[in-house]
Amino acid sequence: MSAPTESPHNTLVIIGNGMASNRLLEQLGEHHPFEQILVLSNEAVPHYNRIMLSPLLAGDTQLSQITPHDEHWYQQRRIRILLNHTVTRLDVAQRQLECGQRRIGFSQLVIATGSQPSIPHLPHADAHNVSGFRDIRDVERMLEQLPQLSHVCVIGAGLLGVEAAVGLRSQGVDVSLLHRNPVLMNRQLDASAAGLLQQSLQQRGIAVHSGISQIELQARGQRVSAVSWNTAGSAQPQQQPTELVIFTTGVSPLIRLAGQQLACDRGILVDQYMRTSVNGIYALGECCQFEQHTYGLVAPIWDQASVLAQQLTQPARQHDQQVYREQSHLTKLKVSGLDVHSLGQVEAGADEETLSYLDEQAMLYKKIILRNNRISGALCLGDVRDSQWYFELMRNQECVTQLRDRLLFGRAACVA
Template sequence: MPEGPSHRDRVLIIGNGMAGQRLVEALLVRPTPPSQITVVGAERVPAYNRILLSPLLAGELDHAALTLRDADWYTEQGVELILGDRVERIERQARQVITASGRRLDYDRLVLATGSRPAMPPVPGIDLQGVHGFRDLEDAATLTECAQGGGSAVVIGGGLLGLEAAEGLRKRGMAVSVLQRASRLMNRQLDATAAGLLEAELASRGLTVITDARLAAVEDDGHGRVAAVHLEDGRRLVTDCVVVAAGITPNAELGHDAELDSDRAILVDAHLTTSDPAIHALGECCQFEQHTYGLVEPIWRQVEVLAAHLAGEAVGGYVEQPSATKLKISGVSLYAFGPTEAAPEHDVLSYHDPERGDYRRLLLRDGRLEGVVLYGDTRIGPWAFEQALAGSDLNACRQALLFGPADVQALLDAAAEDADRAADSAHLQRPVEEAA
């Protein structure tokens, strides 16, 4: 097998999700795109924006608003798009894949962009009718249909996706309970204060939030449908519908079966190349070092690296960076990145206005931002994230950090001007001192 790609290689992409579709677009704009691009998707519709599934479920958007590119666009771009057909096997020696319908597709470069699926807890009854995930359009349509009859729902998971699903079902008219295994909502992104504000807001809307809740079993109604959920502490919650949003499992089986090096997902190097130089993996199905993925920001960076690599361009490798979190629930403004808990060496800045529901907490180490939690007024968030990524020294404006980038930037500019004046003064004085 060749060591590096040629820009004229035939590229076959398995997966027509957001990562696969973005890779297609990134390849098409290269100066030397591949000679042929083929995309195979198991779903019957072209790629769509999964991030917008929550507002779709809530009735705030229609299906058309989610479509990224329609089928005609692929034809116009000369990209072969095969939908509704799942790849079942990779034959590495022949450089072919075999689909469920019996197609044999050749490749020079193969990209696995197969995404993930909900991680289903291993409890009795989890396979009953009425237990759903929330990962694709079919899930959203099923949950919308469930909500038409009203009734009640239990959402397993108090993270981003679980809360968005819960709010969507509530807006559709269901009585919704959220079960969170941790002691607070969004425990990986929020500190206790912000999580408390979020829980209070959701409760005021009618959601029931149960923390420290461990699912023990899903009860059968005697006809193969869900009737209730049981918690480890003995509580029983009657419900018509269960939504599992408690993590994801990478769709890495194709790689495993093809004997690619794998751990929790398909292992890749900094150029998104697997243990087979002709095969690459991207997004939620891949693992770089110890990292797996569920947010779009790192996946977009992976796309740019892989597109350049496949187009034969000299490119630096993928580098892991922090990601910021935003919650997609109407009327709730939340922005966070970095550690949720302060370490002893952190300098903690905080501001809390309970009446306005406004909370800000910044963690600095040696004058540099490492973590931010914003609830209510989040305008400073993107600016703060840029400063954290840049490793900016913010000591000169420490006292203004909580109140917005305009004030902070003015102080930073003033400090820079002072430094320039001091340098100029030192430069002017030096010849006098030397002459003396």
């Protein structure tokens, strides 16, 4: 084993080069206190916007167009990116990382390793033509196989699954989208909104099957040749021959490096300053857990990056620093060409009431949930002009009694 890499004493090391890591670098700016920031990436390409993987898969953009920073940007900020550097071991006692035969010492460390696809433990799930959809390597494998593909099964109709299905369908491939829950994107949508989304997907030529169970993979040799499943009310299982299976059935935080050295539950445990259980080591993004929460959307991770940047640059001023707290966010998505904005909860509880408007022909849907005449949640699909206003009303807990008859028609109607 080689000796530890010589680096300036005041070096910040970051494991991971994804969106959380990049956001932290942006927040640290050019005037951070470190002589050098060293970013270790297990990928072969510079940082890219992972939200744009679906347009990349569809052929609507190129990697260079979703790569936000050039070499000059990094040089201005004293940042070195080491590509193809997979960290294989973290030694907390020696304050060292191992990357193959190379050792890298650290004084302060940020773990931003993200998450990995949760592929179910099914027979043949390890076949050559079964994949997740998380990074550029997944997209490259799909694009390489395109000339031989006539059909793809995407299993899991959360946000990533829908995006994968749309991207592949845009390349001319037949796609079946399978989902266990009767409601597509059930974490963000209710049944009415999901119905409009399903209509949009079917108009694109995507075969959508929801409320399914007992998924099985049939294989020939080392490749899956068909997928079968049961649907409620159907006497016989359905079967679909396919050349590629994409699982988008959830993710799990990547905490392998933390091992027994850092306190972990489902993710690496952090406090309100993003500190782990070991002094000088922090965790950020999808790999971390704050209280009982883990993360998959960017809004809370942006808040975490802001808190951590302040902690790293002004540790002596902790008494007046911002801290990370769980809070409601306005989630903005564009799914299958539809604008979807959601805030708070999407289903009403026993002590709540619902205001809603649905126009299937125009692909418009609005839903507002009220508790004690205050907004506790809202969902806008198609017309999202007033989502920010609804969010402000909810955040400020303003009474909307005088507005309720016009609330669904937006701010302009209420002001008028």
